[in-house]
Amino acid sequence: MSINSLSTSPLGFEWPWQYEFPPFFTIQPNSDTRIKQLEAWCDLILAYYRASKTYIMDLTEVSQSSPLFCNSKINRRLSPEAIRTVLETLESKGNVEWQDGKKDRxxxxxxxxxxWGQLIYQWAEDSGLSTSVCTLYEMHSGEDTTDQEFYGMEVWMLKRAIQALSRLGKAELIPGDNPDGSDAGVKFFS
Structure with a gap:
């Protein structure tokens, strides 16, 4: 899904109650309140991106056109500085990785x-693949994974999940020939 598709809410996405609360759009000075507010923003961003199955955020675009940070109903918008504060919190949790030095994307x-690695490994065990090889393509687009949360996952994210499993000795990524890596294989270990 493209970044521009985030200009509307994902189908079936429900906004949390805080989204209708005007102070939610201003970073609070009280440290206890601020911690709770940042946690609520983190949860909202992750839920929104999960619902839209999107992985890339361009700060310029989302701060101007995404309903995620702008509630026109109550005429409130989270400032670009506040968005960065929330994203830094997500970065500290391992949920955000910057793609540029200016931290704009x-x-x-x-x-x-x-x-993700744990979910994939559980699927491999449940499917009897714990000593088998399958391709990344089979994992993100195969008939056997249509009911899995990782179905449709972008290849780069799938590779990172397999690399996490590899560090635990639970899988090995076998390089393929395609430049995009979609034909790479995965060997699971029990």
């Missing part, structure tokens, strides 16, 4: 690579 991972 980032990857939003509603699950960390380690969390």
């Amino acid at each position: 980032c990857l939003v991972m509603w699950r960390t690579p380690q969390e």
Whole structure:
């Protein structure tokens, strides 16, 4: 899904109650309140990106056109500085990775690579693949994964999840020939 598709709410996405609360759009000075507010913003961003199955955030675009940070109903918008504060919080949790030095574009991972790896490994075990090889394509687009949360996952995220499993000795990424890596294989270990 493209970044521009975030100009509307994902189908079936429900806004949390805080989204209708005007002070939610201003970073609060009280440290206890601020911690809770940042946590609520983190949860909202991850839920929004999960619902839209999107991974890339361009701060200029989202601060100007995304309903995520602008509630026109109550005429409130989260400032670009506040958006950065929230994203820094997500970065500290491992859910955001910056793609440029100016921190204008980032990857939003509603699950960390380690969390995805565990889900994928559980699927492999449940499917009897714990000593088998399958391709990344089979994992993100195969008939056997249509009911899995990682179905349709972008290849770069899938690779990161497998690399996390590899560090635990649970899988090995076998390089393929395609430049995009979609034909790479995965060997799972029990």
